[in-house]
Amino acid sequence: MTLYPLDLIRSRFPALVNSRTAHLDNPAGTLVPEPVIAAVAETMATASANLGGHFAASQRADAIWRAAHEAAADFVNAASWQEIVIGPNMTTLAYQMARVIGKTLKPGDEIIVTRMDHEGDISPWLDMAERHGLVVKWLPFDKETWRIEPDNLAPLLSSRTKFLALNYASNMTGSINDAATLTAMAKAAGALVWIDAVQLAPHHLPDVQAVGCDFLVCSSYKFFGPHLGVLWGREALLRALPPHRVRCQSDDLPDRFSTGTPQTELMAGLTATIDYLAWAGEQTGHSGTRREKMAGAYQAFDAYEAGLTRQLVGGLTALPGVRLMGIANPNLFSRRVPTISFVHDRISTHRFAEALAAEDINVWSGHNYALEPARHLGLSEDEGVVRIGIAHYNTAEEIDRTLAAIAKLVPKAAMS
Structure with a gap:
């Protein structure tokens, strides 16, 4: 069995070289490896041109654009x-597609949004409902299992259900939903299913074929890449939906949904991100296709991150006054990503974040755009949670430092 090559992996991230900063703010955005930075810079130097020209720089841009789409297709296991x-x-992609999907719906049709999602997977659909006179139903999550259960969804489905927006993993609780089962239920009722996999993608390799959904979205800056969003949609649906576009835009796929000049340099970074993940698979003893190597990398990431999660959760739950907002049973960690949120019965979440920042430890406090989960859990919208997010380049020493910094505050509160 290949040992996890932590030092080698960390050496690929310039932000980690000769730095003591503990980057535990990963759910908001991960660090970027050097090959991604190099690909962006090289493209800006050699392919800073629009697509479709006869000259060399434009042809290089064309090739970069195509390669990025092919790499993203490998990442989500698309058919094309x-x-x-x-x-x-x-x-932005969700708002764009809400305008498109909304055109196919009629007043009185029902859509389902969840109490578990980031606002990016709620507000666009609420706006769509308002524009088209749709009925909105709210899908809760179970406060004991921390997941959306089939029994939560079943009563909301009917012949009028046309659309379900579902998150794969929560950006507050870290819980992973059984997306395939929930998707199958909604599809059986005749609904389209949109999956937000933003928080899943840094920790598990998405597979649209296995899930059976109609759309899946993720953000490359959450899985070690540049600031881009990636949308997968079934080809037949993408060809049938009426896009918002300028009159002279191509009707080909994916052109009909790709408005404006593309961010070619960031697309080069996206391909480099996918290739980094494949490289990580090779370093952890895996071979095969690019996707097979990525799958191997994620298998290694998951095993490594699980150890850090046990360390962090165990340390937090031992502190007086701390309450975890998510699955705390180590036997159920396969049902969560390593995004750990907590509150304290006397200490402000923002005070924790400020104290950790003073020790060069990056975490977030507040609702972090998980507005509905905060409301569902009865949390203050301003206070929200302290959120600590682990990635495959973090270390046990960073977790120890984080726990020590948190523990400095907790005894003071206990004595007050």
Whole structure:
């Protein structure tokens, strides 16, 4: 069995070289390896041109654009690169597609959104409902299992259900939903299913074929890449939906949903990100296709991150006054990503974040755009949670430092 090559992996990230900063703010955005930075810079130097020209720089840009779509197709296991739409971020893509999907719906049709999602997978659909007179149903999550259970979804489905927006993993609780089962239920009722996999993608390799959904979105800056959003949609659906576009835009896929001049340099970075993940698979003893190597990398990431998660959760739950907002049973860690959120019965979440920042430890506090989960859990919208997010380049020493910094505050509160 190949040992996890932590030092080699960390050496690929310039932000980690000769730095003591503990980057545990990963759910908001991960670090970027050197090959991604180099690909962006090289493209800006050698392919800073629009697509479709006869000259060399434009032809290089064409090749970069195509390669990025092919790489993203490998990442999500799409049937074709033409099923990939690349945009500035997930939220912008969701708003764009809400305008498109909304055109196919009629007043009185029902859509389902969840109490578990990031606002980027709620507000676009609420806006769509308002524009088209749709009925909105809210899908809760179970406060004991921390997941959306089939029993939560079943009562909301009917012949009028036309659309379900579902998150794969929560950016607050870290819980992973059984997306395949929930998707199958909604599809059986005749609904389209949109999956937000933004928080899943840094920790598990998405597979649209296995899930059976109609759309899946993720953000490359959450899985070690540049600031881009990636949308996968079934080819037949993408060809049938009426896009928003300029009159002279191509009707080909994915052109019909790709408005404006593409961010070619960031697309080069996206391909380099996918290749980095394949490289990580090779370093952890895996071979085969690019996707097979990525799958191997994620297998190694998951095993390594699980150890850090046990360390962090165990340390937090031992502190007085700390309450975890998510699965704390180590036997159930396969049902969560390593995004750990907590509150304290007397200490402000922002005070924790400020104290950790003073010790060069990066974490977030507040609702972090998980507005509905905060409300569902009865949390203050301003206070929200302290959120600590582990990635495959973090270390046990960083977790120890984080726990020590948190523990400095907790005894003071206990004595007050």
